[in-house]
Amino acid sequence: MIAAVAGAGESRKQMEAKRVAVLQGGRSLERGVSLRSGAQVQDALQRLGHDTVTIDAGSELVAKLRAAGPDAVFVAMHGGDGEDGTVQELLEAVGVPYTGSGPAACVQSSDKVLAKHLMRAAEIPTPDFHAFSEASFKELGGAATLRDVGDRLGFPLVVKPARQGSALGVKFARSADEVPSALVAAFSYDRNVLVERYVKGRDLAVSVLDAATASDDEMESPPTPLPVVEAVPRDEDFYDFESRYEIGRTTFVCPAELPEGVTERAQELALETYRLLGCHGVARVDLMLDEGSGELAVLETNVVPGLTATSLLPQAADAASIGFDELVGRILDSAFTR
Ligand SMILES: Nc1ncnc2c1ncn2[C@@H]1O[C@H](COP(=O)(O)OP(=O)(O)O)[C@@H](O)[C@H]1O
Ligand SMILES: [Mg+2]
Structure with missing residues (x-):
C-alpha cells in the first residue's frame, strides 16, 4: 500500500505505509505541549495512510516499543529526555529508526552552554556570556566574579538554565541586585547556568527542514531553512512560558x-x-535581531520543535506552502535517511 502525501511537491515520492510509534509525553515540564504535538502528529500520520500507535514515555517505554514493533518512532517529546539525547540513545539501543536528530546533535543543542561554546568557536554570532556550574558558586567562590561579569555584559542581563525550554527559568536582571535571585531561579532547573548579554530587539525563529526523502533516487537535497517567524509579545517586553502557549x-x-x-x-x-x-x-533555531546594531545573534537550537496548532514550525512550513501533513511526512522521512 502506498500512503498519500497531501500537498507533496513533484519531487517527493510517496512513501509506503509504515507502522509508526508516536513517542510523546514524558516527564519534562513541556509534557503538556508534547501531548498536543503528539496528537496532531498522529492525526496527520493517519491521514497519510500510516498505521500509528501512541506511546507515553515512561518506565514501560522499551517494553511498549518492543510490543508495538514499529517501522519507525516519531519523536514528539519536547524538552528533557526527548531533546537531550536520552530518548535517542535509547532508540539506538533498541535499534529502531526514529525521526530527527541523533544523540550527539541532541546533547550539543539542548545544552546551551555547550552549544554557545561551539557557536563561538565556529564564529556564529551568539550573545556574549559566562557559564557557571553549581560547584563554581558553592565550592569555588564564584559569586565574587559576578560584579565583573555584570560590568562586562552590562544591564539588563539574562540568566538562564543551561538545559530547559519554553523560557522556563529565563530571568532578566536589571541591576546587580537582581542577579542572585535570577541565579537561584535558573539553578532550580539545572546545575549549569548562563549569564548572557541582553539583546534588545526582535525575537525570530528559523526552522530548518531536510529536503531529502528516503525514496529519492536523485542526489540528497540539502537541508533548507523555512521562512522566518517573528514572535511579537503583546505588551510585555519579554514573552514567558505562559504567553508563549496561551493563544x-x-x-x-x-x-x-x-x-x-x-x-x-x-x-x-x-x-x-x-x-x-x-x-x-x-530543528528550529531561535535568534535575536539587535534593534540597535541590526546584527543577528543565535540564542539556541530546538531539536524537537513544537508541532501544535500554534507552534512556530508548522506556521513557517505553511508560509513555504508545506501543509501540516506534508511537514509530518517529511519529518517521518528523516527516520529513514540517517
Ligand atoms: N540574550 C537575550 N537577550 C534578549 N532576550 C533573550 C535573550 N535570551 C533569551 N531571551 C528571550 O527569552 C526567550 C527564551 O530564550 P531561549 O534562549 O530561546 O531559551 P528557551 O526557549 O529554551 O527557554 C527568547 O525567545 C527571548 O525572547
Ligand atoms: Mg527558545
Whole structure:
C-alpha cells in the first residue's frame, strides 16, 4: 500500500505505509505541549495512510516499543529526555529508526552552554556570556566574579538554565541586585547556568527542514531553512512560558517583515547552526535581531520543535506552502535517511 502525501511537491515520492510509534509525553515540564504535538502528529500520520500507535514515555517505554514493533518512532517529546539525547540513545539501543536528530546533535543543542561554546568557536554570532556550574558558586567562590561579569555584559542581563525550554527559568536582571535571585531561579532547573548579554530587539525563529526523502533516487537535497517567524509579545517586553502557549498573548508573523538582507542572513545563520550541531531532519533555531546594531545573534537550537496548532514550525512550513501533513511526512522521512 502506498500512503498519500497531501500537498507533496513533484519531487517527493510517496512513501509506503509504515507502522509508526508516536513517542510523546514524558516527564519534562513541556509534557503538556508534547501531548498536543503528539496528537496532531498522529492525526496527520493517519491521514497519510500510516498505521500509528501512541506511546507515553515512561518506565514501560522499551517494553511498549518492543510490543508495538514499529517501522519507525516519531519523536514528539519536547524538552528533557526527548531533546537531550536520552530518548535517542535509547532508540539506538533498541535499534529502531526514529525521526530527527541523533544523540550527539541532541546533547550539543539542548545544552546551551555547550552549544554557545561551539557557536563561538565556529564564529556564529551568539550573545556574549559566562557559564557557571553549581560547584563554581558553592565550592569555588564564584559569586565574587559576578560584579565583573555584570560590568562586562552590562544591564539588563539574562540568566538562564543551561538545559530547559519554553523560557522556563529565563530571568532578566536589571541591576546587580537582581542577579542572585535570577541565579537561584535558573539553578532550580539545572546545575549549569548562563549569564548572557541582553539583546534588545526582535525575537525570530528559523526552522530548518531536510529536503531529502528516503525514496529519492536523485542526489540528497540539502537541508533548507523555512521562512522566518517573528514572535511579537503583546505588551510585555519579554514573552514567558505562559504567553508563549496561551493563544493571543503572542502574535506570530510569518514571513517576518524584516529590513533588507536580514531574512537571508537569519536563514543562513540557522543553516550554519543546524550543520554545526549536526542536526538531522528538522530543528528550529531561535535568534535575536539587535534593534540597535541590526546584527543577528543565535540564542539556541530546538531539536524537537513544537508541532501544535500554534507552534512556530508548522506556521513557517505553511508560509513555504508545506501543509501540516506534508511537514509530518517529511519529518517521518528523516527516520529513514540517517
Ligand atoms: N540574550 C537575550 N537577550 C534578549 N532576550 C533573550 C535573550 N535570551 C533569551 N531571551 C528571550 O527569552 C526567550 C527564551 O530564550 P531561549 O534562549 O530561546 O531559551 P528557551 O526557549 O529554551 O527557554 C527568547 O525567545 C527571548 O525572547
Ligand atoms: Mg527558545
